[in-house]
Amino acid sequence: TDTGNKYMMYHRLENRQPHIAFLFQNLNEPLVIGKLLKLFSEDRSQDRAFYMRLLLQMPPRAVASAMISIAMEEQDINFVNEAIGFLDGSDEVVREMALAVFEGKLQNKKSRDRAAYCMATLADERFISMLIGSLLSDELVVPAGPPGALNAGVGRDGGVGFGAGAPKPQKQLVQHKQVLAPLSQLTGQNFGYDIQALQYWFAN
Numbered sequence: 001t002d003t004g005n006k007y008m009m010y011h012r013l014e015n016r017q018p019h020i021a022f023l024f025q026n027l028n029e030p031l032v033i034g035k036l037l038k039l040f041s042e043d044r045s046q047d048r049a050f051y052m053r054l055l056l057q058m059p060p061r062a063v064a065s066a067m068i069s070i071a072m073e074e075q076d077i078n079f080v081n082e083a084i085g086f087l088d089g090s091d092e093v094v095r096e097m098a099l100a101v102f103e104g105k106l107q108n109k110k111s112r113d114r115a116a117y118c119m120a121t122l123a124d125e126r127f128i129s130m131l132i133g134s135l136l137s138d139e140l141v142v143p144a145g146p147p148g149a150l151n152a153g154v155g156r157d158g159g160v161g162f163g164a165g166a167p168k169p170q171k172q173l174v175q176h177k178q179v180l181a182p183l184s185q186l187t188g189q190n191f192g193y194d195i196q197a198l199q200y201w202f203a204n
Helices: 002-013 018-025 030-042 047-057 060-073 077-088 092-106 112-119 125-133 177-187 195-203
Strands: 136-141 151-154 160-163 170-175
Touching: 030 047, 030 060, 047 060, 047 077, 060 077, 060 092, 060 112, 077 092, 077 112, 092 112, 092 125, 112 177, 125 177, 125 195, 177 195
Parallel strands: none
Antiparallel strands: 136 170, 151 160
């Protein structure tokens, strides 16, 4: 049986990693999944691959949240892709759960590119409009100035004042490359970052 196979695997690995015993014997327990995810996230050794394998063996609905977390937060792209692949290969309930989280993260400029990357194989036509709206964003950037430069300003009384303050932040347009990829895939069009062209195509 599937359970028997899991225990056989455990006994083969038990001597090498005895601290996994409790986790492995309770694969379907939410608290254990949380502990296993914590080990995966905090451990920097080769054991991380082993923790990931254990998670991947568990029922998809039980570990969906853990896989979504790995997909959004993990720095190792190989683990990220494993998590996304697991979610993509799961049932519709898990896929919709993942999409709902990624959709929410898409609204945040800081997590937008990662969310779009995670959505690439999961998204469908429902998300075209949202992806178009997420293609570009504004970012405040402080221009670099020469060290020790003085800023001059004219006061209300007509006097000139000098200060050593930093240059004023300026808006900069940011192109989200990870958003463009799934958008082009879903639309079959290559408008680049031309929002107006995309909106016109979508409306017609």
